[in-house]
Amino acid sequence: MSVDWSPLWLSLRVAGIATAVSLALGLWLGWRRWQMFVALQLALPPTILCSYFLFRPLSPVVAALAGIVYAVPFLARSCAAAFQSVDPVYQDAARSLGASEWRLFLGISLPMVYRPIAASAAIVFARILTEYAVTFLLDGRSLAAPVTGGIVGLAVGAIVGLATDLPRRNAA
Amino acid sequence: MTNFRLMKKAPCIALEVDFPVGPGITAIYGPAGAGKSLLLQLAAGLLPPDSGRVLFDDAILYDGKAGVHVPACRRGFGYLPQSDSLFPHLTLAENLRFAAQRFPRLERHRRVADWLERCQISACAEMYPRQLSARQKLAGALARMLVGDPKLLLLDDCGLSEGLLQEIRALTPVPVLFATRDLELCCAAASQMLLLDSGRILQAGAPRAILDRPAGIDAARLVGIPNLFEGRLASLDPFRNSSLIEFEHFSLSAAYVPAHFKGDRVWVAIRAGDLKVHASSVGANCLSVPLVRTSFRTQSVRLEFAYQIFADLTLGEYAGQKDNKDWYVEFPPAALQIL
Numbered sequence: 042m043s044v045d046w047s048p049l050w051l052s053l054r055v056a057g058i059a060t061a062v063s064l065a066l067g068l069w070l071g072w073r074r075w076q077m078f079v080a081l082q083l084a085l086p087p088t089i090l091c092s093y094f095l096f097r098p099l100s101p102v103v104a105a106l107a108g109i110v111y112a113v114p115f116l117a118r119s120c121a122a123a124f125q126s127v128d129p130v131y132q133d134a135a136r137s138l139g140a141s142e143w144r145l146f147l148g149i150s151l152p153m154v155y156r157p158i159a160a161s162a163a164i165v166f167a168r169i170l171t172e173y174a175v176t177f178l179l180d181g182r183s184l185a186a187p188v189t190g191g192i193v194g195l196a197v198g199a200i201v202g203l204a205t206d207l208p209r210r211n212a213a
Numbered sequence: 214m215t216n217f218r219l220m221k222k223a224p225c226i227a228l229e230v231d232f233p234v235g236p237g238i239t240a241i242y243g244p245a246g247a248g249k250s251l252l253l254q255l256a257a258g259l260l261p262p263d264s265g266r267v268l269f270d271d272a273i274l275y276d277g278k279a280g281v282h283v284p285a286c287r288r289g290f291g292y293l294p295q296s297d298s299l300f301p302h303l304t305l306a307e308n309l310r311f312a313a314q315r316f317p318r319l320e321r322h323r324r325v326a327d328w329l330e331r332c333q334i335s336a337c338a339e340m341y342p343r344q345l346s347a348r349q350k351l352a353g354a355l356a357r358m359l360v361g362d363p364k365l366l367l368l369d370d371c372g373l374s375e376g377l378l379q380e381i382r383a384l385t386p387v388p389v390l391f392a393t394r395d396l397e398l399c400c401a402a403a404s405q406m407l408l409l410d411s412g413r414i415l416q417a418g419a420p421r422a423i424l425d426r427p428a429g430i431d432a433a434r435l436v437g438i439p440n441l442f443e444g445r446l447a448s449l450d451p452f453r454n455s456s457l458i459e460f461e462h463f464s465l466s467a468a469y470v471p472a473h474f475k476g477d478r479v480w481v482a483i484r485a486g487d488l489k490v491h492a493s494s495v496g497a498n499c500l501s502v503p504l505v506r507t508s509f510r511t512q513s514v515r516l517e518f519a520y521q522i523f524a525d526l527t528l529g530e531y532a533g534q535k536d537n538k539d540w541y542v543e544f545p546p547a548a549l550q551i552l
Contacts, residue, residue, distance in 0.1 A: 133259045137288075
């Protein structure tokens with residue numbers, strides 16, 4: 042029996058793009074501490090979120106957009122929490138040493154907190170991959186069956202999430 | 214000219230200062246919560262003041278009215294925070310390289326090696342901050358601050374010793390502004406001193422001058438003069454250059470007090486070391502007071518008498534007097550300071 046793997050690859054691609062874009066947006070919103078603008082999004086059920094996209098034909102792009110809308114609030118909140126956990130003395134020191142905001146972000150703040158952020162990105166990836174409600178409501182046919190997605194997502198989320206989060210706890 | 218005029222309302226303190234910074238070391242002395250750290254952060258440009266004006270070498274770095282605010286990263290000041298500030302995810306050498314980023318590659322590596330050497334921490338260049346001792350961390354933070362050629366050093370109360378300050382002086386000629394709660398260190402290392410209390414400068418000047426002539430009751434308290442008495446001028450005699458001051462429990466004669474009327478209330482301060490202690494009365498300005506408590510210091514013994522009179526004796530003096538039956542405290546008129 043030949044198996045058609047294309048829906049899985051499509052799912053992985055959509056989830057990967059959505060995670061990457063929402064991670065970038067989440068980092069920016071979290072750094073700027075604008076997570077309150079997206080907090081409302083968390084309170085909305087996925088069905089309402091889908092209605093943003095209901096009147097467009099489903100393509101991988103729309104599916105990814107739905108995933109982004111769904112994932113950005115989570116990432117923005119966890120990035121903001123991660124950045125706030127850094128002692129402000131390091132920012133003060135970096136600024137007084139002549140570092141621009143961009144270098145401060147890339148060279149100091151992000152490397153100090155990448156572990157919890159990577160863990161939440163992994164969880165978000167798994168959630169988008171296995172997001173059944175949104176894709177089914179939009180058009181369920183071309184994306185992977187939720188069971189397959191669920192297994193892959195669980196594995197990815199568990200491995201990456203644990204791998205990035207655990208060593209930090211051990212070290213602390 | 215370099216001058217800082219800063220006003221800032223923070224949750225627990227209202228800071229309002231205006232002071233020039235000359236070449237050499239300027240100490241900011243004040244108790245905990247006086248606003249020393251806040252002042253340094255404002256000077257470094259890490260926090261925006263509410264109003265004021267910052268001049269550095271005649272360049273305006275901040276002006277509240279004109280809306281000028283040069284951010285910390287372009288001021289070129291070295292700032293050393295109160296707690297450990299070496300980036301924990303970078304090695305010591307990487308920490309220094311981060312601070313020397315604006316130099317071209319070769320120059321950068323030469324400078325980093327050079328400053329590690331000068332601060333005597335070359336051996337731990339490849340170590341992470343968590344592997345370093347407290348002394349090495351401080352030396353590393355100093356090296357990281359100095360590697361970028363700062364134009365002014367702002368040092369918060371971070372465990373600097375007199376030796377380290379002298380080393381900094383030897384390494385760089387730029388002006389230094391440092392906050393401390395150690396009066397000895399101010400006296401030993403600083404050429405100028407600011408007395409800061411509750412966000413205001415009580416007195417500024419050379420440390421010796423401030424210690425010898427505190428400007429007011431708060432300044433006297435801050436520089437550790439324990440004998441402060443409020444009294445009334447009972448008589449004033451300009452011709453014999455004398456006056457009599459009556460306190461609650463005793464009265465003392467002092468030199469003529471200019472610019473006061475008879476009956477004025479004045480504060481009188483006298484340092485604990487200037488009081489003389491005797492076993493019997495020796496004449497004028499000598500009071501018989503009961504001894505309340507004796508406490509031993511590293512170099513002296515402090516005797517606490519009734520009426521909140523404190524006298525410091527050297528260990529030798531105390532050894533000669535410790536079996537006194539009665540205690541007489543002499544107030545030398547020349548040492549009495551009318552505030």
